Amino acid sequence: MGTTVSVRALTKEYGRARVLDGIDLAIGPGVTGLLGPNGAGKTTLLRCLATTLAPDGGEIRVLGHDPADRARRIEIRRRLGYLPQDPGYYPHFTAFELVDYVAILKEITDRRTRYREVRRVLAEVDLADRSQTKVRKLSGGMRQRLAFAQALLGDPDVLILDEPTVGLDPEQRMRFRALVSRLGEGRTVLLSTHQTEDVAALCELVVVQHRGRVIFQGAPRDIAAAAKGQVWLSESPPDGGSRLFWRTADGRYRSLGDPPPNAVPADPTVEDGYLLLLGEPAEVAA
Template sequence: MSLEIKNLSKTYPNGVRAMDSISLKIGKGMFGLLGPNGAGKSTLMRTLATLQYPDSGEIRFNGKPVNSRRSVTGFRSVIGYLPQEFGVYPNRSAADLLNYLGVLKGLTRRSERQTRVQQVLELTNLTHVEDEAVSSFSGGMKQRFGIAQLLLNKPQLMIVDEPTAGLDPSERKHFLNMLKETGLQSTVIFSTHIVEDVRDLCNDLAIIHQGKIRVQCAPSEALRIINGKIWVKHSKTRLLSDTEALPSIYPLSSRYTDQGAYEIRVHSDQRPGPDFESATATLEDFYFAAINGLLP
Protein backbone atom coordinates (compact mmCIF):
# COMPACT_ATOMS: atom_id res chain seq x y z
CA MET A 1 0.00 0.00 0.00
CA SER A 2 1.63 3.26 -1.09
CA LEU A 3 0.79 6.88 -1.86
CA GLU A 4 3.19 8.88 -4.00
CA ILE A 5 2.91 12.64 -4.40
CA LYS A 6 5.03 14.37 -7.04
CA ASN A 7 5.56 18.11 -7.33
CA LEU A 8 2.09 19.24 -6.22
CA SER A 9 1.62 23.00 -6.44
CA LYS A 10 -1.37 25.22 -5.71
CA THR A 11 -1.71 28.99 -5.80
CA TYR A 12 -5.01 30.56 -4.73
CA PRO A 13 -6.58 33.54 -6.57
CA ASN A 14 -5.37 35.90 -3.81
CA GLY A 15 -1.78 34.99 -4.70
CA VAL A 16 -1.07 32.69 -1.73
CA ARG A 17 1.09 29.76 -2.85
CA ALA A 18 -0.25 27.10 -0.49
CA MET A 19 1.68 24.17 -2.02
CA ASP A 20 5.08 24.63 -3.63
CA SER A 21 6.29 21.50 -5.48
CA ILE A 22 5.39 19.08 -2.69
CA SER A 23 6.70 15.52 -3.09
CA LEU A 24 6.17 12.69 -0.59
CA LYS A 25 6.19 8.88 -0.49
CA ILE A 26 3.86 7.44 2.15
CA GLY A 27 3.48 3.76 3.02
CA LYS A 28 1.33 1.70 5.35
CA GLY A 29 0.81 2.91 8.92
CA MET A 30 0.45 6.28 10.61
CA PHE A 31 2.05 9.22 8.79
CA GLY A 32 2.28 12.53 10.62
CA LEU A 33 2.13 15.83 8.72
CA LEU A 34 3.42 18.56 11.02
CA GLY A 35 3.38 22.28 10.45
CA PRO A 36 2.26 25.61 11.91
CA ASN A 37 -1.13 27.12 11.08
CA GLY A 38 -1.13 28.37 7.50
CA ALA A 39 1.72 26.08 6.43
CA GLY A 40 -0.32 24.34 3.72
CA LYS A 41 -1.42 21.23 5.61
CA SER A 42 -5.16 21.58 4.98
CA THR A 43 -4.61 22.45 1.31
CA LEU A 44 -2.62 19.25 0.85
CA MET A 45 -5.22 17.20 2.74
CA ARG A 46 -8.13 18.60 0.71
CA THR A 47 -6.19 17.90 -2.47
CA LEU A 48 -5.53 14.30 -1.44
CA ALA A 49 -9.23 13.95 -0.59
CA THR A 50 -10.00 15.15 -4.17
CA LEU A 51 -12.03 18.10 -2.87
CA GLN A 52 -9.84 20.45 -4.87
CA TYR A 53 -7.28 20.04 -7.62
CA PRO A 54 -3.65 21.14 -7.78
CA ASP A 55 -2.35 23.52 -10.42
CA SER A 56 0.32 20.96 -11.28
CA GLY A 57 1.79 17.72 -10.05
CA GLU A 58 0.70 14.12 -9.75
CA ILE A 59 -0.83 11.74 -7.18
CA ARG A 60 -0.40 7.95 -7.44
CA PHE A 61 -2.01 5.39 -5.14
CA ASN A 62 -0.71 1.83 -5.32
CA GLY A 63 1.07 2.80 -8.51
CA LYS A 64 -2.05 4.09 -10.29
CA PRO A 65 -2.35 7.78 -11.23
CA VAL A 66 -5.24 9.82 -9.86
CA ASN A 67 -5.62 12.32 -12.68
CA SER A 68 -8.88 11.64 -14.53
CA ARG A 69 -12.59 11.56 -13.69
CA ARG A 70 -12.61 7.76 -13.77
CA SER A 71 -9.48 7.34 -11.64
CA VAL A 72 -10.67 9.96 -9.13
CA THR A 73 -13.98 8.11 -8.73
CA GLY A 74 -12.14 4.86 -8.08
CA PHE A 75 -9.75 6.58 -5.65
CA ARG A 76 -12.64 8.10 -3.68
CA SER A 77 -14.08 4.63 -3.11
CA VAL A 78 -11.00 3.58 -1.10
CA ILE A 79 -10.37 6.74 0.94
CA GLY A 80 -11.89 8.19 4.10
CA TYR A 81 -11.63 11.85 5.05
CA LEU A 82 -12.11 13.64 8.36
CA PRO A 83 -11.77 17.41 7.85
CA GLN A 84 -10.67 19.89 10.48
CA GLU A 85 -14.26 21.07 10.91
CA PHE A 86 -16.84 18.30 10.54
CA GLY A 87 -20.32 19.72 10.01
CA VAL A 88 -23.49 17.75 10.66
CA TYR A 89 -27.13 18.15 9.74
CA PRO A 90 -29.24 19.41 12.66
CA ASN A 91 -31.73 17.02 14.24
CA ARG A 92 -30.48 13.98 12.30
CA SER A 93 -29.64 10.96 14.45
CA ALA A 94 -26.24 9.28 14.29
CA ALA A 95 -27.67 6.13 12.68
CA ASP A 96 -29.70 8.08 10.08
CA LEU A 97 -26.78 10.27 9.15
CA LEU A 98 -24.40 7.31 8.83
CA ASN A 99 -26.94 5.56 6.58
CA TYR A 100 -27.11 8.64 4.38
CA LEU A 101 -23.33 8.97 4.23
CA GLY A 102 -23.07 5.26 3.50
CA VAL A 103 -25.13 5.72 0.34
CA LEU A 104 -22.81 8.53 -0.76
CA LYS A 105 -19.83 6.25 -0.18
CA GLY A 106 -21.26 3.55 -2.42
CA LEU A 107 -22.94 1.26 0.12
CA THR A 108 -26.13 0.98 -1.91
CA ARG A 109 -27.39 -2.37 -0.58
CA ARG A 110 -29.53 -1.56 2.45
CA SER A 111 -28.78 -4.70 4.47
CA GLU A 112 -25.05 -4.38 3.89
CA ARG A 113 -25.13 -0.66 4.75
CA GLN A 114 -27.11 -1.13 7.97
CA THR A 115 -24.74 -3.88 9.10
CA ARG A 116 -21.77 -1.62 8.46
CA VAL A 117 -23.40 1.31 10.26
CA GLN A 118 -23.87 -0.84 13.37
CA GLN A 119 -20.27 -2.02 13.13
CA VAL A 120 -18.80 1.50 13.06
CA LEU A 121 -21.13 2.69 15.82
CA GLU A 122 -19.85 -0.16 17.98
CA LEU A 123 -16.21 0.51 17.05
CA THR A 124 -16.55 4.15 18.11
CA ASN A 125 -18.60 3.42 21.22
CA LEU A 126 -21.66 5.34 19.96
CA THR A 127 -24.25 2.56 19.89
CA HIS A 128 -25.96 3.89 23.02
CA VAL A 129 -26.58 7.29 21.32
CA GLU A 130 -27.34 6.12 17.77
CA ASP A 131 -30.86 7.57 17.92
CA GLU A 132 -29.75 10.96 19.25
CA ALA A 133 -29.03 14.01 17.09
CA VAL A 134 -25.34 14.34 16.25
CA SER A 135 -25.65 18.12 16.60
CA SER A 136 -26.26 17.59 20.35
CA PHE A 137 -23.06 15.56 20.83
CA SER A 138 -20.07 16.81 22.82
CA GLY A 139 -16.87 17.68 20.97
CA GLY A 140 -15.35 14.27 21.69
CA MET A 141 -18.47 12.43 20.59
CA LYS A 142 -18.60 14.42 17.35
CA GLN A 143 -15.00 13.44 16.67
CA ARG A 144 -15.89 9.79 17.31
CA PHE A 145 -18.79 10.18 14.89
CA GLY A 146 -16.29 11.63 12.41
CA ILE A 147 -14.21 8.48 12.75
CA ALA A 148 -17.37 6.35 12.32
CA GLN A 149 -18.21 7.98 8.97
CA LEU A 150 -14.53 7.75 8.00
CA LEU A 151 -14.60 3.97 8.46
CA LEU A 152 -17.88 3.26 6.65
CA ASN A 153 -16.30 2.17 3.39
CA LYS A 154 -13.34 0.35 5.06
CA PRO A 155 -10.85 2.79 3.52
CA GLN A 156 -7.35 1.83 2.49
CA LEU A 157 -6.27 5.45 2.91
CA MET A 158 -7.51 7.68 5.74
CA ILE A 159 -6.94 11.44 5.66
CA VAL A 160 -7.39 13.12 9.03
CA ASP A 161 -6.95 16.90 9.38
CA GLU A 162 -6.27 18.45 12.84
CA PRO A 163 -8.56 15.94 14.61
CA THR A 164 -7.77 16.82 18.24
CA ALA A 165 -8.46 20.56 18.09
CA GLY A 166 -10.84 21.54 20.88
CA LEU A 167 -10.81 18.19 22.67
CA ASP A 168 -10.15 17.90 26.39
CA PRO A 169 -7.20 15.66 27.46
CA SER A 170 -9.36 12.60 28.12
CA GLU A 171 -11.23 12.88 24.79
CA ARG A 172 -7.95 13.51 22.97
CA LYS A 173 -6.29 10.39 24.39
CA HIS A 174 -9.32 8.23 23.59
CA PHE A 175 -9.56 9.61 20.07
CA LEU A 176 -5.86 9.05 19.30
CA ASN A 177 -5.95 5.49 20.63
CA MET A 178 -8.96 4.77 18.43
CA LEU A 179 -7.25 6.30 15.40
CA LYS A 180 -4.09 4.27 15.90
CA GLU A 181 -6.05 1.04 16.32
CA THR A 182 -8.12 1.60 13.18
CA GLY A 183 -5.01 2.53 11.19
CA LEU A 184 -3.11 -0.72 11.75
CA GLN A 185 -4.18 -2.21 8.41
CA SER A 186 -4.21 0.92 6.24
CA THR A 187 -2.43 4.18 5.52
CA VAL A 188 -3.39 7.10 7.77
CA ILE A 189 -2.24 10.65 7.02
CA PHE A 190 -2.55 12.58 10.22
CA SER A 191 -2.22 16.38 9.95
CA THR A 192 -1.56 18.35 13.11
CA HIS A 193 0.47 21.13 14.71
CA ILE A 194 0.77 19.17 17.97
CA VAL A 195 4.22 17.54 17.96
CA GLU A 196 3.54 15.07 20.75
CA ASP A 197 0.63 13.53 18.83
CA VAL A 198 3.01 12.59 16.03
CA ARG A 199 5.65 11.37 18.48
CA ASP A 200 3.18 9.01 20.15
CA LEU A 201 1.40 7.72 17.04
CA CYS A 202 3.40 7.87 13.84
CA ASN A 203 6.07 5.70 12.25
CA ASP A 204 6.88 8.34 9.63
CA LEU A 205 6.53 12.12 9.45
CA ALA A 206 7.02 15.18 7.30
CA ILE A 207 7.25 18.84 8.27
CA ILE A 208 5.63 21.43 6.00
CA HIS A 209 6.24 25.17 6.23
CA GLN A 210 5.27 27.96 3.83
CA GLY A 211 3.93 25.42 1.35
CA LYS A 212 7.14 23.37 1.18
CA ILE A 213 8.16 20.05 2.68
CA ARG A 214 11.19 20.77 4.85
CA VAL A 215 11.98 17.16 5.79
CA GLN A 216 10.55 13.63 5.77
CA CYS A 217 11.87 10.90 8.09
CA ALA A 218 10.99 8.54 10.93
CA PRO A 219 10.73 10.08 14.42
CA SER A 220 13.76 8.06 15.53
CA GLU A 221 15.77 9.42 12.59
CA ALA A 222 14.67 12.96 13.49
CA LEU A 223 16.20 12.59 16.95
CA ARG A 224 19.40 11.14 15.51
CA ILE A 225 19.79 14.12 13.16
CA ILE A 226 19.84 16.68 15.98
CA ASN A 227 21.51 14.52 18.63
CA GLY A 228 24.25 16.52 20.38
CA LYS A 229 23.07 19.85 18.95
CA ILE A 230 20.55 20.89 21.59
CA TRP A 231 21.66 23.04 24.53
CA VAL A 232 19.77 24.47 27.46
CA LYS A 233 20.28 27.46 29.74
CA HIS A 234 18.24 28.71 32.67
CA SER A 235 17.70 32.46 32.75
CA LYS A 236 15.55 35.10 34.42
CA THR A 237 14.46 36.38 30.99
CA ARG A 238 13.29 34.78 27.77
CA LEU A 239 16.10 36.39 25.77
CA LEU A 240 19.74 35.52 25.24
CA SER A 241 22.30 38.16 26.16
CA ASP A 242 24.03 40.18 23.43
CA THR A 243 27.23 38.16 23.85
CA GLU A 244 25.29 34.95 23.26
CA ALA A 245 23.29 36.20 20.28
CA LEU A 246 25.85 34.82 17.81
CA PRO A 247 25.18 33.50 14.31
CA SER A 248 26.08 29.97 15.42
CA ILE A 249 23.37 29.94 18.13
CA TYR A 250 19.74 29.47 17.13
CA PRO A 251 17.02 29.82 19.81
CA LEU A 252 14.36 27.13 19.44
CA SER A 253 11.99 27.51 22.37
CA SER A 254 11.64 28.61 25.96
CA ARG A 255 9.38 27.77 28.83
CA TYR A 256 8.79 28.89 32.40
CA THR A 257 9.92 26.24 34.89
CA ASP A 258 8.74 25.35 38.39
CA GLN A 259 11.99 26.76 39.73
CA GLY A 260 11.06 30.32 38.77
CA ALA A 261 13.32 30.62 35.72
CA TYR A 262 13.10 30.37 31.96
CA GLU A 263 14.56 27.33 30.27
CA ILE A 264 15.96 28.45 26.92
CA ARG A 265 16.71 25.74 24.36
CA VAL A 266 19.04 26.49 21.45
CA HIS A 267 20.45 24.67 18.43
CA SER A 268 24.23 24.85 18.03
CA ASP A 269 26.92 22.56 16.63
CA GLN A 270 29.01 23.18 19.74
CA ARG A 271 28.50 24.37 23.31
CA PRO A 272 27.43 28.02 23.06
CA GLY A 273 28.83 29.14 26.41
CA PRO A 274 29.67 28.14 29.98
CA ASP A 275 26.07 28.59 31.17
CA PHE A 276 24.72 26.04 28.67
CA GLU A 277 24.30 22.34 29.29
CA SER A 278 23.79 19.60 26.74
CA ALA A 279 20.13 18.52 26.57
CA THR A 280 18.38 15.41 25.33
CA ALA A 281 16.91 16.24 21.93
CA THR A 282 13.14 16.05 21.51
CA LEU A 283 10.89 15.87 18.48
CA GLU A 284 9.75 19.40 19.30
CA ASP A 285 13.38 20.57 19.00
CA PHE A 286 13.56 18.90 15.59
CA TYR A 287 10.30 20.55 14.53
CA PHE A 288 11.51 24.06 15.43
CA ALA A 289 14.88 23.40 13.80
CA ALA A 290 13.14 22.27 10.60
CA ILE A 291 10.78 25.25 10.23
CA ASN A 292 13.69 27.62 10.96
CA GLY A 293 15.84 26.08 8.24
CA LEU A 294 18.50 24.68 10.58
CA LEU A 295 18.61 21.11 9.32
CA PRO A 296 21.35 19.93 6.93
Protein backbone atom coordinates (compact mmCIF):
# COMPACT_ATOMS: atom_id res chain seq x y z
CA MET A 1 0.00 0.00 0.00
CA GLY A 2 1.42 3.38 -1.01
CA THR A 3 0.58 6.91 0.03
CA THR A 4 -2.57 7.15 2.13
CA VAL A 5 -2.44 10.84 3.13
CA SER A 6 -1.08 13.52 0.83
CA VAL A 7 -1.03 17.30 0.95
CA ARG A 8 0.08 19.71 -1.76
CA ALA A 9 0.63 23.47 -1.38
CA LEU A 10 -1.73 23.61 1.61
CA THR A 11 -2.42 27.06 3.05
CA LYS A 12 -4.51 28.37 5.92
CA GLU A 13 -4.76 31.88 7.31
CA TYR A 14 -6.32 33.36 10.43
CA GLY A 15 -6.70 37.04 9.74
CA ARG A 16 -3.30 38.25 8.59
CA ALA A 17 -1.44 35.29 10.09
CA ARG A 18 -0.58 32.52 7.64
CA VAL A 19 -0.57 29.39 9.80
CA LEU A 20 0.02 26.92 6.96
CA ASP A 21 2.32 28.24 4.26
CA GLY A 22 2.43 25.85 1.31
CA ILE A 23 2.64 22.51 3.13
CA ASP A 24 3.66 19.49 1.03
CA LEU A 25 3.43 16.09 2.69
CA ALA A 26 3.01 12.44 1.71
CA ILE A 27 2.73 9.60 4.22
CA GLY A 28 1.74 5.96 4.07
CA PRO A 29 1.08 3.08 6.46
CA GLY A 30 3.04 3.08 9.70
CA VAL A 31 3.52 5.61 12.46
CA THR A 32 4.52 9.16 11.53
CA GLY A 33 5.43 11.72 14.18
CA LEU A 34 4.80 15.44 13.71
CA LEU A 35 7.17 17.67 15.70
CA GLY A 36 7.28 21.43 15.96
CA PRO A 37 7.29 24.31 18.46
CA ASN A 38 4.11 25.93 19.72
CA GLY A 39 2.55 27.98 16.95
CA ALA A 40 4.09 25.92 14.15
CA GLY A 41 0.65 25.03 12.75
CA LYS A 42 0.60 21.35 13.72
CA THR A 43 -2.95 21.34 15.12
CA THR A 44 -4.24 23.32 12.14
CA LEU A 45 -2.69 20.79 9.76
CA LEU A 46 -4.18 17.85 11.65
CA ARG A 47 -7.61 19.48 11.75
CA CYS A 48 -7.48 19.92 7.98
CA LEU A 49 -6.52 16.29 7.51
CA ALA A 50 -9.28 15.19 9.91
CA THR A 51 -11.81 17.17 7.79
CA THR A 52 -12.88 19.40 10.71
CA LEU A 53 -11.29 22.51 9.15
CA ALA A 54 -11.25 23.59 5.51
CA PRO A 55 -7.95 24.97 4.17
CA ASP A 56 -7.80 28.21 2.21
CA GLY A 57 -5.77 26.71 -0.61
CA GLY A 58 -4.00 23.61 -1.82
CA GLU A 59 -5.09 19.99 -2.06
CA ILE A 60 -5.65 17.15 0.40
CA ARG A 61 -6.16 13.48 -0.35
CA VAL A 62 -6.98 10.98 2.40
CA LEU A 63 -7.29 7.36 1.28
CA GLY A 64 -7.60 8.71 -2.26
CA HIS A 65 -10.55 10.97 -1.42
CA ASP A 66 -10.82 14.77 -1.62
CA PRO A 67 -12.42 16.13 1.59
CA ALA A 68 -13.54 19.24 -0.30
CA ASP A 69 -16.21 17.01 -1.87
CA ARG A 70 -19.03 16.38 0.63
CA ALA A 71 -19.64 12.74 -0.36
CA ARG A 72 -15.93 11.97 -0.28
CA ARG A 73 -15.59 13.78 3.05
CA ILE A 74 -18.22 11.49 4.57
CA GLU A 75 -16.36 8.46 3.22
CA ILE A 76 -13.11 9.69 4.78
CA ARG A 77 -14.80 10.15 8.16
CA ARG A 78 -16.11 6.58 8.07
CA ARG A 79 -12.53 5.31 7.82
CA LEU A 80 -10.78 7.82 10.07
CA GLY A 81 -10.19 8.06 13.82
CA TYR A 82 -9.36 11.46 15.30
CA LEU A 83 -8.14 12.48 18.75
CA PRO A 84 -8.22 16.31 18.91
CA GLN A 85 -5.97 18.30 21.19
CA ASP A 86 -8.92 19.47 23.29
CA PRO A 87 -11.57 16.74 23.10
CA GLY A 88 -15.01 17.66 24.33
CA TYR A 89 -16.59 15.66 27.12
CA TYR A 90 -20.11 15.25 28.46
CA PRO A 91 -19.34 15.15 32.20
CA HIS A 92 -22.60 13.49 33.25
CA PHE A 93 -22.17 10.57 30.82
CA THR A 94 -20.46 7.41 31.95
CA ALA A 95 -17.36 6.37 30.02
CA PHE A 96 -19.41 3.68 28.27
CA GLU A 97 -22.22 6.09 27.39
CA LEU A 98 -19.82 8.64 25.92
CA VAL A 99 -18.06 6.15 23.66
CA ASP A 100 -21.41 4.58 22.75
CA TYR A 101 -22.70 8.02 21.71
CA VAL A 102 -19.69 8.54 19.42
CA ALA A 103 -20.21 5.03 18.01
CA ILE A 104 -23.76 5.99 17.02
CA LEU A 105 -22.38 9.08 15.27
CA LYS A 106 -19.98 6.73 13.47
CA GLU A 107 -22.99 4.83 12.10
CA ILE A 108 -22.56 1.66 14.16
CA THR A 109 -26.30 1.22 14.41
CA ASP A 110 -26.75 -2.39 15.52
CA ARG A 111 -26.89 -2.24 19.31
CA ARG A 112 -25.24 -5.60 20.00
CA THR A 113 -22.43 -4.90 17.55
CA ARG A 114 -22.00 -1.39 18.91
CA TYR A 115 -21.85 -2.45 22.56
CA ARG A 116 -19.26 -5.08 21.69
CA GLU A 117 -17.18 -2.45 19.89
CA VAL A 118 -17.45 0.00 22.79
CA ARG A 119 -16.27 -2.65 25.23
CA ARG A 120 -13.38 -3.53 22.88
CA VAL A 121 -11.99 0.01 22.62
CA LEU A 122 -12.39 0.67 26.36
CA ALA A 123 -10.37 -2.48 27.01
CA GLU A 124 -7.72 -1.34 24.51
CA VAL A 125 -7.05 1.76 26.62
CA ASP A 126 -7.34 -0.04 29.99
CA LEU A 127 -10.65 1.55 30.96
CA ALA A 128 -12.86 -1.54 31.02
CA ASP A 129 -13.13 -1.33 34.79
CA ARG A 130 -14.17 2.33 34.56
CA SER A 131 -16.91 1.91 31.97
CA GLN A 132 -19.69 2.88 34.42
CA THR A 133 -17.78 5.78 35.99
CA LYS A 134 -19.04 9.29 35.23
CA VAL A 135 -16.67 11.25 33.02
CA ARG A 136 -16.49 14.06 35.59
CA LYS A 137 -15.00 11.61 38.10
CA LEU A 138 -12.22 10.40 35.81
CA SER A 139 -8.69 11.76 36.19
CA GLY A 140 -7.13 13.83 33.42
CA GLY A 141 -5.12 10.85 32.18
CA MET A 142 -8.23 8.67 32.14
CA ARG A 143 -10.12 11.26 30.13
CA GLN A 144 -7.29 11.36 27.62
CA ARG A 145 -7.44 7.58 27.29
CA LEU A 146 -11.22 7.80 26.91
CA ALA A 147 -10.78 10.25 24.04
CA PHE A 148 -8.29 7.84 22.49
CA ALA A 149 -10.84 5.01 22.83
CA GLN A 150 -13.43 6.86 20.74
CA ALA A 151 -10.79 7.43 18.04
CA LEU A 152 -10.34 3.65 17.79
CA LEU A 153 -14.01 2.93 17.08
CA GLY A 154 -14.61 1.03 13.87
CA ASP A 155 -10.97 -0.02 13.44
CA PRO A 156 -10.11 3.03 11.26
CA ASP A 157 -7.65 2.92 8.37
CA VAL A 158 -6.20 6.32 9.34
CA LEU A 159 -5.62 7.55 12.91
CA ILE A 160 -4.86 11.22 13.57
CA LEU A 161 -3.73 11.90 17.14
CA ASP A 162 -3.03 15.41 18.40
CA GLU A 163 -0.81 15.33 21.52
CA PRO A 164 -2.10 11.88 22.57
CA THR A 165 0.24 11.38 25.55
CA VAL A 166 -0.73 14.59 27.41
CA GLY A 167 -1.69 13.69 30.98
CA LEU A 168 -0.43 10.11 30.81
CA ASP A 169 1.91 8.80 33.49
CA PRO A 170 5.05 6.81 32.48
CA GLU A 171 3.32 3.42 32.69
CA GLN A 172 0.38 4.64 30.62
CA ARG A 173 2.73 6.14 28.04
CA MET A 174 4.51 2.80 27.73
CA ARG A 175 1.17 1.07 27.16
CA PHE A 176 0.22 3.76 24.67
CA ARG A 177 3.43 3.15 22.73
CA ALA A 178 2.77 -0.58 22.63
CA LEU A 179 -0.77 -0.01 21.37
CA VAL A 180 0.19 2.56 18.75
CA SER A 181 3.07 0.45 17.46
CA ARG A 182 0.62 -2.41 16.94
CA LEU A 183 -1.97 -0.13 15.35
CA GLY A 184 0.66 1.15 12.92
CA GLU A 185 0.99 -2.28 11.34
CA GLY A 186 -1.00 -2.00 8.13
CA ARG A 187 -2.63 1.37 8.76
CA THR A 188 -1.60 5.03 8.86
CA VAL A 189 -1.06 6.71 12.23
CA LEU A 190 -0.12 10.39 12.33
CA LEU A 191 0.55 11.86 15.74
CA SER A 192 1.77 15.25 16.89
CA THR A 193 3.83 15.46 20.04
CA HIS A 194 6.38 17.51 21.94
CA GLN A 195 7.93 14.29 23.27
CA THR A 196 10.93 13.48 21.09
CA GLU A 197 11.38 10.22 22.99
CA ASP A 198 7.95 9.09 21.73
CA VAL A 199 9.07 9.82 18.18
CA ALA A 200 12.31 7.91 18.66
CA ALA A 201 10.47 4.94 20.17
CA LEU A 202 7.47 4.76 17.85
CA CYS A 203 7.86 6.45 14.49
CA GLU A 204 9.22 5.22 11.21
CA LEU A 205 8.92 8.74 9.82
CA VAL A 206 9.27 12.14 11.50
CA VAL A 207 8.05 15.43 10.08
CA VAL A 208 9.22 18.74 11.57
CA GLN A 209 6.97 21.73 11.03
CA HIS A 210 8.03 25.30 11.75
CA ARG A 211 6.34 28.61 10.93
CA GLY A 212 3.74 26.88 8.79
CA ARG A 213 6.23 24.92 6.67
CA VAL A 214 7.67 21.43 6.66
CA ILE A 215 11.40 21.84 7.23
CA PHE A 216 12.34 18.17 7.65
CA GLN A 217 10.89 14.81 6.66
CA GLY A 218 12.79 11.59 7.23
CA ALA A 219 13.54 8.73 9.61
CA PRO A 220 14.28 9.46 13.29
CA ARG A 221 17.85 8.25 12.76
CA ASP A 222 18.26 10.87 10.02
CA ILE A 223 17.28 13.79 12.24
CA ALA A 224 19.59 12.46 14.96
CA ALA A 225 22.41 12.05 12.42
CA ALA A 226 22.01 15.71 11.46
CA ALA A 227 23.47 16.56 14.88
CA LYS A 228 26.53 14.33 14.51
CA GLY A 229 29.69 16.22 15.44
CA GLN A 230 27.69 18.97 17.19
CA VAL A 231 26.87 17.34 20.54
CA TRP A 232 29.37 17.61 23.39
CA LEU A 233 29.95 16.73 27.01
CA SER A 234 32.14 18.94 29.18
CA GLU A 235 32.98 19.50 32.82
CA SER A 236 32.04 23.20 32.67
CA PRO A 237 29.33 25.13 30.83
CA PRO A 238 30.25 26.49 27.40
CA ASP A 239 31.32 30.10 27.00
CA GLY A 240 29.61 32.40 24.51
CA GLY A 241 26.02 33.24 23.74
CA SER A 242 24.59 29.79 23.05
CA ARG A 243 21.79 28.71 25.36
CA LEU A 244 21.64 25.17 23.96
CA PHE A 245 23.22 23.39 26.93
CA TRP A 246 22.11 21.82 30.19
CA ARG A 247 23.58 20.11 33.20
CA THR A 248 23.16 16.34 33.17
CA ALA A 249 22.51 14.02 36.10
CA ASP A 250 26.22 13.10 36.34
CA GLY A 251 27.23 16.76 36.73
CA ARG A 252 28.60 17.26 33.23
CA TYR A 253 27.23 19.72 30.69
CA ARG A 254 25.67 18.62 27.41
CA SER A 255 25.87 21.30 24.72
CA LEU A 256 24.97 21.64 21.06
CA GLY A 257 26.90 23.49 18.42
CA ASP A 258 30.58 24.43 18.68
CA PRO A 259 32.61 22.37 21.18
CA PRO A 260 33.43 23.94 24.56
CA PRO A 261 37.04 23.65 25.84
CA ASN A 262 38.06 20.09 26.77
CA ALA A 263 34.74 18.67 25.56
CA VAL A 264 34.26 15.13 24.30
CA PRO A 265 31.76 14.18 21.58
CA ALA A 266 28.45 12.58 22.58
CA ASP A 267 26.08 10.39 20.59
CA PRO A 268 23.34 12.55 19.09
CA THR A 269 19.64 11.92 19.78
CA VAL A 270 16.43 12.86 17.97
CA GLU A 271 16.05 15.74 20.43
CA ASP A 272 19.54 17.05 19.62
CA GLY A 273 18.82 17.04 15.89
CA TYR A 274 15.44 18.63 16.41
CA LEU A 275 16.82 21.47 18.56
CA LEU A 276 19.61 22.21 16.09
CA LEU A 277 17.16 22.12 13.20
CA LEU A 278 14.99 24.79 14.85
CA GLY A 279 17.97 27.04 15.56
CA GLU A 280 17.13 30.28 17.37
CA PRO A 281 13.60 29.21 18.48
CA ALA A 282 15.22 26.23 20.21
CA GLU A 283 17.68 28.52 22.00
CA VAL A 284 14.82 30.64 23.27
CA ALA A 285 13.00 27.53 24.50
CA ALA A 286 16.14 26.26 26.21
